[in-house]
Amino acid sequence: MATILEQLNQDHGNVSRLLDAMELQLRTLQSGAAFDPALLTRIMRYLTQYQDVYHHPREDLMFACVVLRAPVAANDIETIEAEHRTLATHGRDLHAAASASKPDEPSATLPQLLESYIAGLRDHMRLESSTVFPLARVILADTDWDELDSQFEVARDPLFGPQVEQAYRGILEVLGQQSRK
Numbered sequence: 001m002a003t004i005l006e007q008l009n010q011d012h013g014n015v016s017r018l019l020d021a022m023e024l025q026l027r028t029l030q031s032g033a034a035f036d037p038a039l040l041t042r043i044m045r046y047l048t049q050y051q052d053v054y055h056h057p058r059e060d061l062m063f064a065c066v067v068l069r070a071p072v073a074a075n076d077i078e079t080i081e082a083e084h085r086t087l088a089t090h091g092r093d094l095h096a097a098a099s100a101s102k103p104d105e106p107s108a109t110l111p112q113l114l115e116s117y118i119a120g121l122r123d124h125m126r127l128e129s130s131t132v133f134p135l136a137r138v139i140l141a142d143t144d145w146d147e148l149d150s151q152f153e154v155a156r157d158p159l160f161g162p163q164v165e166q167a168y169r170g171i172l173e174v175l176g177q178q179s180r181k
């Protein structure tokens with residue numbers, strides 16, 4: 001499989017685990033218990049500074065190639081690209097709301113922003129994984145993949161890559177506890 005598609009699928013798996021952790025925090029704060037705004041802030045830092053900066057532009061690159069080969073996919077791709085812009089804006093808002101919150105005092109906008117971001121990103125990844133990713137696998141030629149892979153900037157993933165940045169280590173611990181439950 002092409003490197004770019006492998007990386008995109010891997011990103012989706014990683015982001016799903018982060019969304020599960022975020023949902024747990026949402027349920028905790030909705031129950032009125034103390035939650036972990038520092039964890040949410042770290043996760044949102046990763047999503048806005050790594051996924052929004054590398055994952056979505058790589059997809060945009062691949063989608064541009066898919067639409068050339070299969071114009072029938074234009075509507076889905078237009079929707080997905082608009083969602084990239086919306087998710088980036090909502091992600092920045094959520095990052096700000098999380099960092100302005102305290103464990104026993106969520107900022108007023110946090111619960112609603114969190115709920116809609118989790119649902120929006122899950123729906124977005126589901127749409128990509130069920131429509132354009134499988135289409136790309138079928139429709140793109142080896143030369144297309146070679147061309148895409150040559151344009152694909154190898155970016156070091158600061159959370160799920162071989163070297164975890166200090167600021168993100170706490171996230172992996174939480175994900176580890178989550179997977180043991």
Ligand SMILES: [Fe+2]
Nearest residue numbers: 056059084128
């Ligand atoms: Fe996307």
Ligand SMILES: [Fe+2]
Nearest residue numbers: 012059125128
């Ligand atoms: Fe994606």
